[in-house]
Amino acid sequence: MSNEATLNDHTTDTNHSEHSDVHHQQQSFVSKYIFSQDHKTIGKQFLITGIVWAIIGGLFSVLFRLQLGFPEQTFPILETFLGRWAKGGVIQPEFYYALVTIHGTVLVFFVLTAGLSGTFANLLIPLQIGARDMASPFLNMLSYWFFFLASVIMLSSLFVHTGPASGGWTIYPPLSALGQSGDGLKIGMDLWLISMAMFIVSSLLGGLNYIATILNMRTKGMSMTRLPLPMWAILFTSILGVLSFPVLLSGAILLLFDRNLGTSFYLSDIVIAGEILPNEGGSAILFQHLFWFLGHPEVYIILLPAMGMVSEILSVNSKKPIFGYMAMIGSMFAICSLGFLVWAHHMFVTGLNPFLGSVFVLLTLLIAVPSAIKVFNWLTTLWRGSIRFTPAMIFAIGFVSLFISGGLTGLFLGNSTIDIYLHDTKFVVAHFHIVMGVASMFGMFAGIYHWFPKMFGRYLNNTLGYIHFWGTIICAYLIFWPMHYEGLAGVPRRYLDLRGWHSFNQFEDLNKLISIVTIIVFAIQLMFVFNFFYSIFKGRKVRVQNPWGSNTLEWTTPINPGHGNWPGEIPEVHRWPYDYGKGGRSFIPQTEPFGADESKDH
Amino acid sequence: MVIVSAQQKQKIRPQIFILWVAIASIIMMFAGLTSAYIVKSNQAGWQNLAMPQLFLISTIAIIGSSVTLQLAVSSFKKKAVAKFQQLLGITVLLGILFVVLQCFGFKQLWESGIQLKGVAGAGQFLYVIFGLHGLHVIGGIVALFVMLLKAFFGKSKIATNTPIEVMATYWHFVDFLWVYILLFFIWIQ
Numbered sequence: 068m069s070n071e072a073t074l075n076d077h078t079t080d081t082n083h084s085e086h087s088d089v090h091h092q093q094q095s096f097v098s099k100y101i102f103s104q105d106h107k108t109i110g111k112q113f114l115i116t117g118i119v120w121a122i123i124g125g126l127f128s129v130l131f132r133l134q135l136g137f138p139e140q141t142f143p144i145l146e147t148f149l150g151r152w153a154k155g156g157v158i159q160p161e162f163y164y165a166l167v168t169i170h171g172t173v174l175v176f177f178v179l180t181a182g183l184s185g186t187f188a189n190l191l192i193p194l195q196i197g198a199r200d201m202a203s204p205f206l207n208m209l210s211y212w213f214f215f216l217a218s219v220i221m222l223s224s225l226f227v228h229t230g231p232a233s234g235g236w237t238i239y240p241p242l243s244a245l246g247q248s249g250d251g252l253k254i255g256m257d258l259w260l261i262s263m264a265m266f267i268v269s270s271l272l273g274g275l276n277y278i279a280t281i282l283n284m285r286t287k288g289m290s291m292t293r294l295p296l297p298m299w300a301i302l303f304t305s306i307l308g309v310l311s312f313p314v315l316l317s318g319a320i321l322l323l324f325d326r327n328l329g330t331s332f333y334l335s336d337i338v339i340a341g342e343i344l345p346n347e348g349g350s351a352i353l354f355q356h357l358f359w360f361l362g363h364p365e366v367y368i369i370l371l372p373a374m375g376m377v378s379e380i381l382s383v384n385s386k387k388p389i390f391g392y393m394a395m396i397g398s399m400f401a402i403c404s405l406g407f408l409v410w411a412h413h414m415f416v417t418g419l420n421p422f423l424g425s426v427f428v429l430l431t432l433l434i435a436v437p438s439a440i441k442v443f444n445w446l447t448t449l450w451r452g453s454i455r456f457t458p459a460m461i462f463a464i465g466f467v468s469l470f471i472s473g474g475l476t477g478l479f480l481g482n483s484t485i486d487i488y489l490h491d492t493k494f495v496v497a498h499f500h501i502v503m504g505v506a507s508m509f510g511m512f513a514g515i516y517h518w519f520p521k522m523f524g525r526y527l528n529n530t531l532g533y534i535h536f537w538g539t540i541i542c543a544y545l546i547f548w549p550m551h552y553e554g555l556a557g558v559p560r561r562y563l564d565l566r567g568w569h570s571f572n573q574f575e576d577l578n579k580l581i582s583i584v585t586i587i588v589f590a591i592q593l594m595f596v597f598n599f600f601y602s603i604f605k606g607r608k609v610r611v612q613n614p615w616g617s618n619t620l621e622w623t624t625p626i627n628p629g630h631g632n633w634p635g636e637i638p639e640v641h642r643w644p645y646d647y648g649k650g651g652r653s654f655i656p657q658t659e660p661f662g663a664d665e666s667k668d669h
Numbered sequence: 670m671v672i673v674s675a676q677q678k679q680k681i682r683p684q685i686f687i688l689w690v691a692i693a694s695i696i697m698m699f700a701g702l703t704s705a706y707i708v709k710s711n712q713a714g715w716q717n718l719a720m721p722q723l724f725l726i727s728t729i730a731i732i733g734s735s736v737t738l739q740l741a742v743s744s745f746k747k748k749a750v751a752k753f754q755q756l757l758g759i760t761v762l763l764g765i766l767f768v769v770l771q772c773f774g775f776k777q778l779w780e781s782g783i784q785l786k787g788v789a790g791a792g793q794f795l796y797v798i799f800g801l802h803g804l805h806v807i808g809g810i811v812a813l814f815v816m817l818l819k820a821f822f823g824k825s826k827i828a829t830n831t832p833i834e835v836m837a838t839y840w841h842f843v844d845f846l847w848v849y850i851l852l853f854f855i856w857i858q
């Protein structure tokens with residue numbers, strides 16, 4: 068896992084193989100691995116922190132699935148580890164809600180926002196646009212450390228006496244505004260809010276940098292229309308984040324005031340435990356508007372980077388130019404702008420004016436158009452390609468599959484009339500897990516398998532990679548597909564025990580199956596984590612500069628690039644990144660000038 | 670139709686660009702708060718308030734500080750070091766004056782019975798919005814102060830215009846933001 072530049076003495080198939088010897092920078096351990104300002108190290112820091120959170124978030128889903136699948140059983144071992152949270156081997160209700168809340172929060176924000184964008188924006192931006200580092204390496208470092216601080220605060224909330232936040236990842240008031248309403252809404256909730264405030268600062272600092280770097284620091288010849296698609300995706304993601312996270316911050320600040328200083332932003336006419344509260348004139352729905360103004364763009368913040376990487380990986384490994392490059396950019400732009408205008412589709416049952424509701428239905432369904440364009444382009448890129456099924460490639464194809472299955476159920480939910488029935492059922496849980504949760508995890512895995520050689524100079528183990536893929540995709544569908552049926556039958560989400568409903572007894576065995584599969588898929592992810600850390604130190608060494616036969620600039624750097632990325636001059640760019648299978652050559656790097664008889668079209 | 674931009678010939682410096690994106694982000698935060706205010710001001714039980722005069726005086730202080738900072742920038746460009754240091758110092762003082770006046774304004778409001786607890790109203794929003802604006806000003810004062818120390822004691826001369834220009838842009842922005850939120854509170858009741 069060395070970061071130093073190594074002398075690259077391999078002949079490669081790019082025409083930029085003459086690298087001079089690079090001096091080894093003498094850096095202390097602290098400035099090299101901890102308070103590093105090198106974008107590649109910061110990317111790895113985001114990734115590893117994200118992996119730690121993914122393990123925690125995944126473990127929590129195993130715990131609450133135990134309760135959902137086996138509500139009548141006791142697990143004494145849980146009491147051994149969790150103490151009073153699992154008194155008598157049964158997960159206590161307060162704890163169940165805490166588990167679900169922290170699971171949702173950390174997977175959405177810490178894993179698939181920081182862990183995904185943070186990793187690949189940092190790693191790829193300077194490498195793919197041809198820059199030595201970010202516009203402001205210092206802000207970049209701060210961005211990671213704010214994330215770290217947010218992580219420490221969130222982690223500490225797991226250990227406070229009254230337990231972590233338990234009002235759901237959407238922390239709707241009045242529940243979340245009143246500490247009296249439950250143990251998990253006391254100090255745990257404040258810590259959640261403070262942690263998220265730090266997290267927002269982190270993603271803003273990151274986003275500013277990503278935008279400024281992509282727009283201002285491109286190498287000679289790298290016009291906007293020659294940018295690889297992951298760059299466009301990250302650009303749009305950052306714009307979404309920079310414009311919507313501050314609104315969540317406003318909402319969170321008002322909530323902190325309501326909680327601690329007695330204001331009435333969200334509270335009105337409340338009687339709790341026989342006590343009449345003095346709050347009057349507040350509106351809980353106001354919070355939902357502020358929350359979902361971020362909340363909806365957030366799902367695209369999670370998805371777009373995955374889409375960008377998938378586009379790149381599909382094209383490289385089918386040895387064909389990405390189909391509809393400009394259409395890909397256009398549809399990302401459309402998704403990004405429409406994404407700001409659909410937030411109230413999460414609020415159809417709040418008493419929203421039905422006319423307003425129908426506007427939001429229309430705008431929501433419109434997003435299906437750019438989404439369908441993207442799917443069409445991915446499939447057409449694959450069509451008749453000479454596909455090389457690397458682990459990265461199959462994860463990318465898996466992403467497309469999941470995005471289609473999850474996107475189709477979005478059409479149901481986007482219609483307010485249907486959503487009134489399906490809202491807050493397991494159908495919603497199935498929809499958003501497939502389209503956002505699992506799909507983006509697949510995008511992230513694809514990215515990790517594809518760029519691991521660039522990060523660590525070694526490969527991940529392929530066999531484990533294939534097992535990882537097949538295990539995960541089968542389990543993911545086994546877990547979430549049946550949840551659609553449960554939801555259609557009316558099974559509500561956020562209930563820890565369904566035994567009170569006789570009609571839901573029919574799902575008893577199904578719920579057991581889902582829970583068992585959850586345990587299996589969790590074990591498979593641990594296998595991936597093992598592969599990851601093992602391969603950092605012991606993986607097969609990368610011996611060629613451009614292992615995937617890729618056109619983009621990151622593969623013109625030495626195998627283990629040092630700080631500054633290119634030992635000599637930054638290469639100049641002469642063409643777009645998708646000249647695959649052109650004129651009988653499987654790939655033509657961006658750095659290669661146009662041949663005299665080459666057609667200019669793309 | 671390929672637009673080629675060489676990295677060497679940047680039209681806009683990345684630092685200034687970062688600042689503009691940050692400004693967009695800060696605007697979104699205040700847009701969130703002020704639109705929440707509008708939504709709520711139409712609901713039953715809303716309490717209005719009378720704006721203390723002090724906030725008008727603090728407006729003069731912050732606008733004045735913007736003027737002095739702008740003069741400082743132009744003397745920096747003319748390499749008039751002593752004048753630059755002087756004007757920067759005055760800007761810091763005016764900034765501090767603004768914050769002090771805001772505190773007194775809060776105190777006056779609080780004593781007039783507009784407090785945080787209880788019924789929703791303009792007052793609760795005022796403390797939050799003015800308070801958050803104040804934090805942005807304090808951040809600016811800290812940055813100005815660091816710049817002032819560098820101007821007096823710095824070993825190496827500040828070579829480029831960029832830091833002072835970034836500073837000035839930010840400062841004018843918080844000034845503008847203040848005028849916006851003040852007018853907002855006066856007009857939308």
Ligand code: HEM
Pocket residue numbers: 125128132167168170171172174175179234235236237496500503504505508546559560561562585588589
């Ligand atoms: C091992 C894979 C996973 C399993 C088995 C799983 C299972 C679940 C279940 C059963 C719930 C509770 C639904 C209910 O309230 O009844 C839930 C909630 C949730 N999950 Fe997952 N999940 C997994 C992965 C993910 C991922 C990757 C994400 C990232 C987007 C995610 C995000 C969420 C969110 C946002 C909630 C809602 C939390 C709340 O209600 O506050 N999950 N998950």
Ligand SMILES: [Cu+2]
Pocket residue numbers: 362363366409410412413
């Ligand atoms: Cu949405």
